[in-house]
Amino acid sequence: MIAKGKNASELFPAVVKNVASKNIEIKKLVYVYLVRYAEEQQDLALLSISTFQRALKDPNQLIRASALRVLSSIRVPIIVPIMMLAIKEASADLSPYVRKNAAHAIQKLYSLDPEQKEMLIEVIEKLLKDKSTLVAGSVVMAFEEVCPDRIDLIHKNYRKLCNLLVDVEEWGQVVIIHMLTRYARTQFVSPWKEDDGLEDNEKNFYESDDEQKEKTDQRKKPYTMDPDHRLLIRNTKPLLQSRNAAVVMAVAQLYWHISPKSEVGIISKSLVRLLRSNREVQYIVLQNIATMSIQRKGMFEPYLKSFYVRSTDPTMIKTLKLEILTNLANEANISTLLREFQTYVKSQDKQFAAATIQTIGRCATNISEVTDTCLNGLVCLLSNRDEIVVAESVVVIKKLLQMQPAQHGEIIKHMAKLLDSITVPVARASILWLIGENCERVPKIAPDVLRKMAKSFTSEDDLVKLQILNLGAKLYLTNSRQTKLLTQYILNLGKYDQNYDIRDRTRFIRQLIVPNEKSGALSKYAKKIFLAQKPAPLLESPFKDRDHFQLGTLSHTLNTKANGYLELSNWPEVAPDPSVRNVEIIELAKEWTPAGKTKKDNAAKKFYSESEEEEDSSDSSSDSESESESASGEQDEEGGSSDDSSEDSSSEHRSDSESASEVGDKRTAKRNSKSNGKSDSEDGEKENEKSKTSDSFSADSGSEEESSSGSESESESEFESRKVAKEKEKNKTKQDRNPLTKDVSLLDLDDFNPVSTPVAFPTPALSPSLIADLEGLNLSTSSSVISVNTPVFVPVKTHVLLHRMSGRGLAAHYFFPRQPCIFGDKMVSIQITLNNTTDRKIENIHIGGKKLPMGMQMHVFNPIESLEPEGSITVSVGIDFCDSTQTASFQLCTKDDCFNVNIQPPVGELLLPVTMSEKDFKKEQGMLTGMNETSTVIIAAPQNFTPSVILQKVVNVANVGVVPSGQDNIHRFAAKTVHSGSLMLVTVELKEGSTAQLIINTERTVIGSVLLRELKPVLSQG
Amino acid sequence: MIHSLFLINSSGDIFLEKHWKSVVSRSVCDYFFEAQERATEAENVPPVIPTPHHYLLSVYRHKIFFVAVIQTEVPPLFVIEFLHRVVDTFQDYFGVCSEPVIKDNVVVVYEVLEEMLDNGFPLATESNILKELIKPPTILRTVVNTITGSTNVGDQLPTGQLSVVPWRRTGVKYTNNEAYFDVIEEIDAIIDKSGSTITAEIQGVIDACVKLTGMPDLTLSFMNPRLLDDVSFHPCVRFKRWESERILSFIPPDGNFRLLSYHVSAQNLVAIPVYVKHSISFRDSSSLGRFEITVGPKQTMGKTIEGVMVTSQMPKGVLNMSLAPSQGTHTFDPVTKMLSWDVGKINPQKLPSLKGTMSLQAGASKPDENPTINLQFKIQQLAISGLKVNRLDMYGEKYKPFKGIKYMTKAGKFQVRT
DSSP: OTTTTOOOGGGHHHHHGGGGOSOHHHHHHHHHHHHHHTTTOHHHHHHHHHHHHHHTTOSSHHHHHHHHHHHHHSOOGGGHHHHHHHHHHHHTOSSHHHHHHHHHHHHHHHHHOGGGHHHHHHHHHHHHTOOOHHHHHHHHHHHHHHOTTOTHHHHTTHHHHHHHGGGSOHHHHHHHHHHHHHHHHHHSOOGGGGGGTHHHHHHHHHHHHHHHHHHHOTTOOTTOOOHHHHHHHHHHGGGGGBSOHHHHHHHHHHHHHHSOGGGTTHHHHHHHHHTTSOHHHHHHHHHHHHHHHHHOHHHHGGGGGGGOOOTTSOHHHHHHHHHHHHHHOOTTTHHHHHHHHHHHHTOSOHHHHHHHHHHHHHHHHHOGGGHHHHHHHHHHHTTOSOHHHHHHHHHHHHHHHHHSOTTOHHHHHHHHHHTTTOOOHHHHHHHHHHHHHTTTTSTTHHHHHHHHHHHHGGGSOHHHHHHHHHHHHHHHHHOHHHHHHHHHHHHHHHHTOSSHHHHHHHHHHHHHHSOOSSOOGGGGGHHHHHSOOOOOOOOOOTTGGGGGSOTTSHHHHHTSOOTTOOOOOOOOSSOOOGGGGSOHHHHHHHHHSSTTHHHHHHHHHHHHOHHHHHHHHHHHHHHHHHHHHHHHHHHHHHHHHSOHHHHHHHHHHHHHHHTHHHHHHHHHHHHHHHHHHHOGGGGGGHHHHHHHHHHHHHHHHHHHOSSSTTSHHHHHHHHHHHHHHHHHHHHHHHOOSOHHHHHHHHHHHHHHHHHTOGGGSHHHHHHHHHHHHHHHHTOTTOSOOSOSSSOOOOOOOOEEEEOTTTTTTEEEEEEOOOOBOSSOTTSEEEEEEEEEOSSSOEEEEEEEEEEOOTTOEEEOOOOEEEEOTTOEEEEEEEEEOTTSOOOEEEEEEOSSOEEEEEEOOOGGGGEEEOOOOHHHHHHHHHHSOGGGEEEEEEEOOGGGGSHHHHHHHHHHHSOOEEEOOSSTTEEEEEEEETTTOOEEEEEEEEOSTTEEEEEEEESOHHHHHHHHHHHHHHHHOO | OEEEEEEEETTSOEEEEEESSSOOOGGGHHHHHHHHHHHOSGGGSOSEEEOSSOEEEEEEETTEEEEEEEOSOOOHHHHHHHHHHHHHHHHHHHSSOOHHHHHHTHHHHHHHHHHHEETTEEOOOOHHHHHHHBOOOOHHHHHHHHHHOOOSBOSSOOSGGGSSOTTSOSSOOOSSOEEEEEEEEEEEEEEOTTSOEEEEEEEEEEEEEEEOSSOOEEEEEESOGGGEEEEEEOTTBOHHHHHHHOEEEEOOOSEEEEEEEEEEOTTSOOOOOEEEEEEEEEOSSSSEEEEEEEEEEOSOTTOOOEEEEEEEEOOTTEEEEEEEESSSEEEEETTTTEEEEEEESOBTTBOOEEEEEEEEOTTOOOOSSOOOEEEEEEEETOOTTOOOEEEEEEESOOSOOEEEEEEEEEEEEEEEOO
16 A cells, blocks of 8 residues: 555554564564654654664664664654664674664664754764775765765775775765765865976976886876875776776766876776666766767767667667767768768658757867868758758758858858748748848848748748848848838838737837937947847857766756755865874874974975875875774773873884884885995895894884884884985085985885885785685685784785886886785785886787796796886786795896896795684694794883784784684794695794794794794884 | 655556655656656656656666656766666566566565665665565465465575675575576677668677585686676676786676676677668659568678567658568558568578568658668677687585586667668
8 A cells, every 4th residue: 555655544553563573574564664654653653662672682683773774764753862872872883784774874863853963973973984895885875965064074084985995885886986076176186287287397306206106106197196096096996897887987977077187088988888778877878978078079089989879769869979979070080970960860850850950060160171061961951851950950051151151142042042931930030030141142132032021921930020120120221222111011010019029129120220310329320230240159069068067966967956966176276184084093193203303304395395295194194094994992902001102102113013024125125226226236235235224223223212112113214214305405405416326315215105105006905805705705715814804904015026217117016915826726926017107008018038946937927918108907927936935037028128027035925824723733833843843032012912913913924824822922823835835833922021932833944944034023123 | 865766657657656765745756747748759758857856767667667756966877777776676586577567566576675775775786685585476485475374575684785795695505506607799780871880899798697506716717808898797706806817706696697798899890790681762753662671691600690580660651561571470560660570590592581562651752761770680609709718617615516608699789771
């Protein structure tokens, strides 16, 4: 009955009684009924509330969720407090599904009682912090509904949302992408400026900077796009491949509105794909393409033929396609298009044929080369049998002639003849106007036409009558001898017309042109008034004015502002502080950084270049992000116990120590680049140098703050970067040193920053999804060990394989994705990202000669045919390192060149994690004693020994799995080597004071000791 | 978001309504009827209709209008895509989606709609999950239900929604483990009067029917993945693997699903497997016109063309046609002026043809344009683009599944202008 729209409310009490029914189907139907009629029978509806309240406490998460759903759907104001309470409780529920429903309930409550807004915003804020992909979509929806202007709530969650986006369910993706588009428009500076010619200046200035940046992120432009902005653009790209048209459209509009102009092109292919879809989808997509194609013809030009009209398309699709074809028309393709249009004109769908004629007219005005051809074609159409077609042609011809009236007397004569046969008023009026306008060129015909019209004046349409009056007036002025009487006759007729517009016009004209004593100065100018040169009308697309609406929105489709439409703001002049997106902890740390010095340094840096600062902040923030995501709980607990400064220091330190291995690595990278810069012969010394720096570095940190271990690499590295910056400045001001050194320091800094900015790499985007997938598989060998629900930051460092300088524009980086290799189970899988930094294609990239040590094997990637300029591609290779850290050397070849490159695996990457029980672990350990055991003692501050810190440090260095441990003070990790599959057992046993014992048991003692050596500094250091 | 949904049949009756927020009176549909009247044909009803307080977004499928009522700004594609998903779900549940079927299963329909949207925001749209929540009706189950009093509503609540692979049910068991893939390609083409191709492109899909126990992880690789120019995936496909290795790696949903749809790049020349010879002429003076078409195979790679069907919308002036086919059957509807000719298989030795005369309205002038001919056909065991599946591997489970791959080429929007 509900479905039929009948009122079934009188049955209410009887139905509601069944709410406690055991039968689920009845229960559900009662829910439906309840939700439908509760508003009308509020008192009775209250009877059922207690049932729901009980269900909210049910141990089954799904029952809790559905109870909340129904409860919040009952639109009875009295229960608002109950709902509020339920939502608050549910938003803290352990199950993400319940939290998702809480987010839905927020909207319902808001629409029921907007006064709860403040409270609801609090809940939204809390839910926005949620890391579950289930919740993300719903909460952003609630955000959009309740408080779309509170953009400040997004800051802290921006990066998380970007990273989660791929894994959110499709409907959520649409909402999030729309929200992020608005966000990006308020928070980032426009990437479009590069088109304004600023580019050149900037390029020179930043040249050396530039190179480095391009090394790490090919697409980064010299104007330095905010890394967060880039993050968003990159993370949405895979979604263009979605099967859901709404998602594709959402991404398309995001690219259109916020990405640099050079990158928008990639969306066109996907949009064209949508055209295969249902008619309604086509309709919307075509509308959007129409708007886009006005501004950017080039985008859709390659797909011109996809817009050709089929006779089976519905009319609205046909007209839209026509619109796009017009927009795309240019000198090159106009001849093919015109041929195509000729077919359309003959179409049986006359409305469409008429639209085609207008289109031809527009093409003719836009492209001057074909104006004549079009005009001739249109004149041919005048002999068409169909009246609508003829009328439309006349109107279009009129517009065309107006632009270049001089040479077309013949056509005008022809049209004058047509006047006898055409009945459509608009066309008749157009002809009359045309004749009037050109009456001096056709002196013989014009009066004759007027005579005919005078005869039929009374039976004409109003529109035509007005034009007759006009024609009369014009002729009177130019050729009064022949037409004086006729005009007066017409004016008399007009005077007694039924339409007041016509009477009005008549009076006006009479006063103006017929000289009498009263007529003032105006009549002298009558000729000027009537025969003034009129500007030709512009034939414009109806989609011209639509671009101020956000693409893909309802408002855009309707071309009016829909309810609740949110304007897309213009780009800000200056980017708002990017640090707001950092997560709190780091902000504290930043304030804390070396007393007094910070400000000055910052200022100095700003003076030098903004990009650095941005990168710097992103650097710290990315660290903090990853850390806060996995260990924020830890953080709080820790913070409470220690005093302020140490809290800061510890938090800071932890954020860094988490990527501690990275620090070491960064250093290597730095060294590398340095030595690269200095001279290539220094390669051999690299090793030494590296160890030296790390030595001196630890000494440094020791001296700086001996008591607390909080000195640490982060501040240290920040220090150093600052030093470098200063040094640079010095260099710059003095300008006496050899420019090479300057380059080196520049190299240094930039190299350092991006490496520590995981955000700038494609890997984090991939890792959560991969992990999710792997988890779904329940693969025991899955790469990540950190618990399931937290989005894990897999500590991926990239290493430079081929520098763009030495690779003549081809740059290559590699990293270890820590996946089981698909090429062979004894191989370590390695992903190599190739970037083309040149401005031409690099062709045929392949791996040439391999120089591998004995026993090593390598599975190469398939040759890459070509790599577009600015393009990048990721390929994977597998190398069987035979469980040794020996270097694998091979040649990376392009069509023209060959480059020698080598990969040396960190020992931790030669492992695959395994899961085992504690008992098994002990058993295995028992078998691997004596020769097979190596151990060492570590000394470090107690805050380094919290479980999560140890976990993170170890996992960072080595690809190991966690073994659940019964004792708090012992942490166990297990892995097997990739090649031989022998076990590698790592134990960290915490002792009294600040010491710990690190034990490694393995058959492969060599690797074991290497791993021990690598783990020791990491664990002891900050 | 979506406030209400109205289902309207072709005669203009609202036969089902569902509200997710407060109730919207069905009188709002009057605006829709108005637009429908103006549009004359159902196809031409604009998908988005503004009314003073609401916006009506409609989808027309299976002769039913699905009209969604919304109140605030929302991406229109969002709603349209969702409505299509609703129709797909009905089709999945009941086999067909038609007015009588929906009326017969109104309870299930209601329950499904209730699950799909919460407060107007899509909740569960994966048919795998929905089927776990609400079991689709079968004859057997209806009988059992009436006897035992049990229901279609699943008694255990679904776990799929909570997992990281929401598209797959847990605990799937089959005795015969099988995975079938159909590679279906459609040719969209416009052929002009002289037989030359104006535009032609190939759109392909891979539909899968996977019935495998447990949580299998499949990889599917192609001999020539380079052919695929633009692809869109089912959410189960790991995008990164595709990006880096051009391999489809996925945990499949249970049952039927569309794994991937693709577009073959426009640079490749498309082989057109059929040609149509036509001579259609109207004479100005006489009331008779000549009509003759012949269909023949062109580039078929040695396969036979089956299921050929020719349709053409004749001009209004044509009163009747008297035609004689050399094979197959033909019909001409004098009201809609639709000519259709079911040809069947094409025998290359004896080409099928359709000849005859048209009687035209006396006195009417000859039509400007000859009618376009729409062509349908099928070619088994051939993917016209040359795409070939290399191999299918399964990881994660122990048993050996039975695998099968079928290729088919069909005509999509294949038009011949005459």
